[in-house]
Amino acid sequence: MASLMADSASRAAAKIMNRSDLTRRLVAKLGAAEAVIAGIGNCNFDLWASGQRPQNFYMLGSMGLALPIALGVALAQPQRKVFALEGDGSLLMQLGALGTVAAASQRNLAIIVWDNGIYQITGGQKTLTSSGTDLVAIARGAGLANSAWASDEEHFETLVNRALAGDGPWFIAARIDGEKPAGTTERDAAKIRLQFMQGLGASAAVQKVPG
Amino acid sequence: MPADKRAEAWTEIVLRVLKANEVRLVAYVPDNVLAPLISMLHADPYFTVICPAREEEAVAIVSGAYLGGLRGIVLMQTSGFATITNALASLVCPFQIPLLMMISERGTLGDFQLLQAIVCRTMRPVLETLGIEHFSIQRLDDVEFVVDRMVKQAFWTQAPAAMILSPLLTKKDNLDGISHG
Ligand SMILES: Cc1ncc(C[n+]2csc(CCOP(=O)(O)OP(=O)(O)O)c2C)c(N)n1
Numbered sequence: 001m002a003s004l005m006a007d008s009a010s011r012a013a014a015k016i017m018n019r020s021d022l023t024r025r026l027v028a029k030l031g032a033a034e035a036v037i038a039g040i041g042n043c044n045f046d047l048w049a050s051g052q053r054p055q056n057f058y059m060l061g062s063m064g065l066a067l068p069i070a071l072g073v074a075l076a077q078p079q080r081k082v083f084a085l086e087g088d089g090s091l092l093m094q095l096g097a098l099g100t101v102a103a104a105s106q107r108n109l110a111i112i113v114w115d116n117g118i119y120q121i122t123g124g125q126k127t128l129t130s131s132g133t134d135l136v137a138i139a140r141g142a143g144l145a146n147s148a149w150a151s152d153e154e155h156f157e158t159l160v161n162r163a164l165a166g167d168g169p170w171f172i173a174a175r176i177d178g179e180k181p182a183g184t185t186e187r188d189a190a191k192i193r194l195q196f197m198q199g200l201g202a203s204a205a206v207q208k209v210p211g
Numbered sequence: 212m213p214a215d216k217r218a219e220a221w222t223e224i225v226l227r228v229l230k231a232n233e234v235r236l237v238a239y240v241p242d243n244v245l246a247p248l249i250s251m252l253h254a255d256p257y258f259t260v261i262c263p264a265r266e267e268e269a270v271a272i273v274s275g276a277y278l279g280g281l282r283g284i285v286l287m288q289t290s291g292f293a294t295i296t297n298a299l300a301s302l303v304c305p306f307q308i309p310l311l312m313m314i315s316e317r318g319t320l321g322d323f324q325l326l327q328a329i330v331c332r333t334m335r336p337v338l339e340t341l342g343i344e345h346f347s348i349q350r351l352d353d354v355e356f357v358v359d360r361m362v363k364q365a366f367w368t369q370a371p372a373a374m375i376l377s378p379l380l381t382k383k384d385n386l387d388g389i390s391h392g
Contacts, residue, residue, distance in 0.1 A: 037275070062297065069275035069278070072236075072276035072277070072281075076236075076277075076278070096263065205280050206366070207366060207369075209232070
């Protein structure tokens, strides 16, 4: 599998796309074998709006923790490809997690970050990426060699296809506009967990206590 | 079970009880008191051991692993516990995740650092406010019973559990006692 280092599009050159559209393009490629963990707010709202797959986990309130949750799922189910979806503000809050993923060389994990340059859901305040912080450069520096900016929708799909076909960890960054998400997640945490565990076939085994 | 249980150190008992309960994933941020347990876990191929940058990450990794059907535990010191309130309150408690925590209690019973002592005082109020089951293990005799029962109850009741390692357990026979971790 070719390294993504060859994909040299910079943040400045990347097309500004739309989160709802890209989320739907991602989900259209997934089957029951892939899990998706989506971060706080808009990120999981758009995943919800793209259709409620049982293999989706909607993280409601723990800003920055979608990626480490996804790493945990990937560790538990190494045969399954796991996607973590985060906003730029959320990823900036937990940058060490990129190094943790690199250190674990987690082959079945792909990270997608939606970079709108703002904390959109709290009123559009600027994040660090709007003044030059480049999340792909940070990911590479953290040890994730297969990191790239999606230059447009077609390139985003190419990157997702590569992540589905080959060993990661993968890091895909997409610049997005300030459009509102296409829906709102139903906030029943226990139900979200149960459905996800059933979707992953995990509930019975882990709940049975030995001895 | 070994013939002479008295020969076992708390670290060996913990490792054995984790195995007996199929707790395979360990995520930790280092602590001096936990160091020997951490070395033993790294050396044992039964365990997958992850050392993330922050305790919050460790909580999320072990929570995610549970969702995927793998049991795990977070090891940390009291200062680490002080950084995870948001993760407990917004992830572990509402999603009903039986997160296992083993916390090395620093800042009490002869700690020389005021800052550790003040941080330590925040731990029990947070555990109590969140309604999280917790128990301070003080005697070697109790390690097996308490760890085994707390692990089982966590999974039976779908609720997190905090096993606190008191200096009475980890320091009492350790006469060169002052550690800086
Ligand atoms: C620890 C913490 N700090 C602050 C908040 C408030 N908060 C909720 S969502 C959010 C912004 C998230 O930004 P980003 O991940 O970039 O997503 P966007 O809103 O742009 O889609 C903030 C600051 C929070 N929930 N948790």
